[in-house]
Amino acid sequence: MSDLDQSIPNLVERFPEAVSADTRPGYSGFIVAPGLFIQVVWALRDEFGYDYLSSITAVDYLPEDCIEIVYHLYRSIGGPALVLKIKTSRADSAVPSLVNLYPGAELQEREVWDLLGVQFTGHPDLRRILTWEGFAGHPLRKDWHEPFFEEDVKPYKSRWPEGQPRRIEDQNPYHNNLAYPLGFDPESWAPDGDESLYRTLTRGTGQNGLRTDQMIVNLGPQHPSTHGVFRIAALLDGETVVDLKPVMGYLHRNHEKIGERNTFLQNMPFTDRLDYINSMSNNFGYALTVERLMGIRPTERAEYLRVIMAELTRVLNHLFAVGFLLNDLGAFFTPMIYVIEERELILDIFEAVSGSRMMCNYFRFGGVSRDLPEGIEQKIHNLVFDRLPRKIEELDAYLTNNEIVRARCEGIGVLTAEQAVALSVSGPVLRASGVPYDIRRADPYSIYDRFDFNVCVRYHGDIYDRYLIRLDEARQSLRILEQALKDMPEGPILAGKPQHTVRVPAGEAYGRVESPKGELGFYVVSNGKPNPWRYHVRAPSFVNLTALAPMSRGGKIADVVTVLGSIDIVLGEVDR
């Protein structure tokens, strides 16, 4: 790592007329003029090596009457972020789209358009993505109020000292609880959303010069292979996939709007519900971000507890992902049940430590909520040193050389390294394509720089490698766990006193962790009040779905299911 150039290039010197440094206290990065934005980003990508566009989001600064679009760029060889910002007016907001430079921007730009109403000029398919076509307004704008709106921020005054419980459905009866855009009549509305969706599919030329009929098949939203409520509109030529589009948002609840109503701490249990398989990793990312804003560090023992929980989560998630992949291949539930046994044992530990199996809510700012109860350390010890290594080897012997698995997975759904980086893919999917990029090494957080482990990488970029890399990573997680269990010191688990209302100075922070699914990022803006002004989640499953179409094109429709299984998505996180 040390020989790499980690410095941030001096963009102001290179583009004096277009770039200025962001000098607001608590902020960092560069503010770019919209006119020269494409040139600046182009130079960053091709001259300075910022080839990985991690996150795009926007902040509605209502008092200043402007919207700021925030980009986080990285080098795929590692190092810290370069933050770019463009300001645009709220009334008529438009910025150039980056889809041509970074194809991975596609879904995130659509999300910003949908939730904040920023036009991306040049985007090939700027439709709503998480909400539906009949939705009124852009919900993350600060002056947008939800139908059950009570107050801008929690805690609500109506709960104490004169708190009478009121049911939402009594205050806002059915039929009366929705707002529509001007001129929108739900009774006479005929959905054309599907037509505009199908128009975006690229029709092929037919096979062997024959003009063949192409048809559209919808997988889902109600389909067991989609891992939840997720839809794929696929254009087929026979059984071959010509093009496809992922359709999502069926589980959308505007997690980010809820997050901006909440106080900082109140968001912690909500992050559990993002990727509900890995609540510990979600807690980790959020705690890290807010701690960065507050300028505090967790205690030594808390750091170790965090790493232990996060790595147990990774083992659990990767076993689960392999089980589900085999489900998708048609090995219905036997491998799944085997891995669920191990998952149960890990969840037992989470339950004893945090109080809940899946919604752990374990991390606090500056530490964790409680120490290990008696006997649990021995249990973790037994799992890490004895049972889990044995079971991972058993799974390996069980599946890896199975000819059907290999025939269905080898050479299918290939994603090259260049494609993977350009599409902003992260996590095991990126590393299975030959890019050794792991945030625990590339941009270390917490105490990961103390542990000896390998960044797993495989080079074929097919489904089989994405399966193998999950086993590799589970083994590496066990290595980290062994070291963490040996080195864990005694001591306090929380820096300072437990606080329910934390003081967070004004500023911005982007914290990211290597969650089992990929790069989980939180972008939080504070204005010094008890509630975050902006709370954004860069969900790995959501961004990784950009790669679904490139991986599936030219393959068979049956393989789309397996490709999706090999990305390993959780809809709680995709739809947010």
Next chain:
Amino acid sequence: MKIHGTGIVRGLWVTFKHFITTYIEDLRRGPRFYNTPAGIEKRRSSDTTGIFTVQYPEEKLPVPEEFRYLPFLVYDENTDGSRAVRCTACGICSKVCPPQCISIVRSSDPATGKPVASPAEFYIDVDICMNCGFCAEFCPFDAIRMDHDYEVASVDRMAHHIFDLNRLLKPASYYASIRPTNAAREDEARAAKAAAKKPSAETAA
């Protein structure tokens, strides 16, 4: 690629072993493997083999002490049998609650109209509660705690799912039975605090 089938056979051998082990373990352990706490504990230990599942509701997994489900209010039993509700209606739980499901009406003195440190009404909308445990974590009076009872299904949510004081109050002895170490630690801390307060009150007087 040619399919010889050796990989499949080797994989199926793993399945076969799992299958056979189930019966061997069953025969070896006999009936005491089922419906006994020791048997359930064995099935969830890290060296378990064979049958893994627990036959709910005949068998139930014991929940760990930290397990949290819905909140309840703790009261102490006075020697004359009356209830001393620990809650002072300070409102911290309702402020810290992420989904804002706790509503409290503070008591007031009927003569002066000044607020009194006890709740007149206390409601928790359990449909909204997300079981996060913040209310218990930040309660300064050890008055609200998370319950272990997870079997709370009812047939009519409109009638039963807003818990009132009556439904929420449970004795301190119940709390000590579900969370013995926590209760003991908190009792000790409260006793120490009361002891520290007394002399200072005397000097002030």
